[in-house]
Amino acid sequence: MIKTTGDACCDRIHELCEERKISLNKLSIVCGMTQSTLSNITSGRSKNPTVSTIKKICDGLNISLTDFFDSEHFTNLDQEIK
Template identity: 35%
Template sequence: MKAQDVLVERINNLCKEKRMTYYALSYASAVPMTTLMHIVDKSTVNPGVLTIGKLCEGFGITLKEFFNAPEFDDIERFDM
C-alpha cells in the first residue's frame, strides 16, 4: 500500500475509533477543514509533520502513537 493511502486509512480508523467526524477532528486539532479534506481525498500528496502533529493533538494521541500502528506495517517503498 502507498504511504498516502496508509496515512488516510490511519486517519479514518482513528476517526472511527474516537467516533469523530472530519468536522470534529478539524475543530479539535485547529487544522482547517479544507486542509483535512485535501489530505483525505489525496490531493495533498505530502502533508507536513506539523499538520499530522496537530491532527494527533485533536485525536488526543502522540505522533509516536499515530505512526506505531499496524496500518504502517504494509507500506511500500517511497517513490523518489
C-alpha cells in the same frame, strides 16, 4: 495494492475518527485546521502531509506521534524512491 505513506496516513486518520466516533469536520475543529486541509489529506489529494500537520491531528486526538504511526497501516509500505 500499492500503498504510499500518504495513503497510510489517510487510512489511519479515518480509523482514529471511527474509533472515537467523531467526524472529519469535528476533527478539523479540534485540530485547529481548516476542513478543506483535512479533507485534502483524507481524500488523497494531499499526497504527503507534513509531520507538523500530522502532529496537529495527533494533538487534536490527544495521542502522540508514536501512537499515530504505531499501526499496521505503516507496515510494509512501498518504497517511495524510484
